[in-house]
Amino acid sequence: MNEHATQRDRSAESKVTDAERAARELAQLSDEERSDALHAIADAIDDNTEAILAANERDVEAAEELLAAGEYTQALVDRLKLSESKIASITAMVRSVAGQDDPLGETIEARRLDTGLELYKVSVPIGVVGAIFESRPDALVQIAALALKSGNAVILKGGSEAAESNRILYETIVEAVPGLPTGWAEQIEARADVAAILEMDDAIDLLMPRGSSEFVQYIQDNTSIPVLGHTEGVCHVYVDSEADIEMATNIAYDAKVQYPAVCNAVETVLVHESAAESFLPKIASEYAEAGVEVRGDDRVGEIVDVETATEADWSTEYGDLIVSIRVVDSLSDAIDHVARYGSKHTDAIVTDDGDRAARFMRSLDSASVFHNASTRFADGYRYGLGAEVGISTGKIHARGPVGLEGLTTYQYYLEGSGQQVGTYAGEDAKPYRHEDFDGVWSPGSLSDGE
Template sequence: MSEHTTEKRTEAKVTEANSAALELAKLTEQERNEGLHEIADAIDDSHEEILEANDEDVEEAEQLLEDGEYTQALVDRLELSPSKLDSITEMVRSVADQEDPLGKTLAARRLDEGLELYKQSVPIGVIGTVFESRPDALVQIAALSLKSGNAVILKGGSEAASSNRVLYEIIREATADLPEGWAQLIEAREDVNTLLEMDGSVDLLMPRGSSEFVSYIQDNTSIPVLGHTEGICHVFVDTAADLSMAADIAFDAKVQYPAVCNAVETLLVHEDVAEEFLPEIASRYQEAEVELRGDEAARELVEMNEATEEDWSSEYGDLILAVKIVDSLDSAIDHVNTYGSKHTDSIVTDDAERASIFMRSIDSASVFHNASTRFSDGYRFGLGAEVGISTGKTHARGPVGLEGLTTYKYHLEGSGQQVASYAGDDPKPFLHEEFDGEWIPGQLSE
């Protein structure tokens, strides 16, 4: 297929999504929820077909793993199973059960008697997503987009092409009664370049991948970008930590599922507790086959590989952990803010004041006290699911669920007012009174 033909095909898909977005915005919550339940039921009925396609992707990925082109972490994220498919459908149904993010009155202000302004939550419009490796991400993003009334352009990685294609077709067929084209699948790299140029039709881009990949997207488009980048997460074991709790948290944060962005990559330990804490946790890590890479002070206490400067800013996505001993709370904070990716960081301490200082000082989307970094997740946060974890500061931050996929507009209800009455030599004053009220079309509050 020629480059010109590919470009035209992508433009047609985006144009169709743009039209669908206008129709989606008119649907009731019940209609959107019915679509989500149809998707969940269809996935439940298609396990064999999905797993067959996924086997093709995994087989090819394992070959590339042997050739050194892929990592084990990528293969782990790629693989589906019957239990994972059950989790996917549970996620879709949980999104349907979430409170409707649309049509909420975010603020109400009386400008004058009989003149009322309402700030209402509405869909963003057309969202373009580029993600890699995890085919379940396609379903998560599509489900959240539908619930929030957005049309979506889906671009997964080539390593999951067969899985993504099957899942997309299942979603498309299950929602045949919804506005046609509300979800679109693009597959070629050239499609992405065309998408980046369509600022008149695409309202938001959400790339999920490395910092370099997100930066490439940001540098090559004028469409607003909500970046979902790597997770260089930290656990800091403070001098006032309950060391048994700290060991459990540090172990869970690394071992429970090391291939994801909210797994810990660097363990910081206060020097006052290092001698007691490090040998114990190192033994647990050794049993779990975790490779430790430590600074000089850590290597004096436990046998481990030497950490390089690169290790402090690495997202391993694997059973590898960097270990550093720090001499103070301030040193821990400085290290996290210097090398972290603004994703998720945790302090383990029984000192509430020190926890407060850490949590207020760390410039990350999520900062935890006495909890594993693995809790940084849309489902665990009660958001139903997430389109990703935003490490930026606008317009959404942390796990981005339904609220992050909405914007707002103003509705003004009047009773014949004219601006001329509020201007001139003797202008009528505005009231500008905030009040509790919900927007009801065609009605003013009593």
């Protein structure tokens, strides 16, 4: 452990320098080498389960003391907890990432500029990415796994509430793959280190914050490094006039109760006034049995016994067993409510009318919009991405659950046979062909196209 303590004492600048060097080497590794390393990481986490759980227990005990003092929320403590089944799901996620197709070296486009002059657009790693996240120690493994598979070096900064858990998980994954370039994954812990890396726009290519809207906004306001992040998960389920009430009840229940502490859990349920009389008593009963506190508007209160919702409730991410419900007069009113109060994360409509579903889905600017399905499906693993580094509610580069593709960019590779620009300029200029063709780049990969 002394060696690890020494590593932790290194400056943020030295860690980023090592990550830059590692990124250049990672980009040269084969998919087989990167995938084998991920399987070794999964094995190491499995083998170290007991020690990981012991470290996590120390974090949870400390968090529960702060919960009792009113400084932490129950949702934060829930996100912090690990278990044997949770660790099993973490290792399954790592193996799933290993099994994904190689995101690197893919020829996105091939264009023949002229005979013997061919342009290829090829996927490559971003380089050095920094991930700053709160509460969930499993996020450290997810992000490291996706970074490795996509050939990126990664700087990891978890929250202080998960310090023991993050530390042992980091040490476990790094020790599992001693053959990888030194610095492929670096961990920082001090707040001063965060301030330092926010200024390193010449070395860090992308920052990925995961946390509260205030936290993400702070990162965006204090760095010139591109930021890929999301703010709140104020997600909605709209029960339409044409909804199957049993289906709507099941979806609204799952979206809130299955795991309320995460960003894709529903926070507000909207119900068309014609469905309110049949839907509200059913969902209120289900929520009451699960211990969910329901806050409703006056029209909800006329049908079922609920706490009175305030204006603030409509824009609140509870992350807990609390939900707000509102009766709306029309599909248009439901769309307007989501557009006004939502966070562009995930929203769902329950209806048997395909045209009404299409209108809802096309009218909203959310990263994910569902028809007849729980908002809890908004997840990289469930989307088949292997895992996710986070969910982006922005529109640039990547949005929704960000997996391997969101951690790549592209380069243009030009394969020639001695051409000069002068040949294609002036009065006797030779014309470009500019023909797209079905080609795959490899060094010296000129086709014999005529």
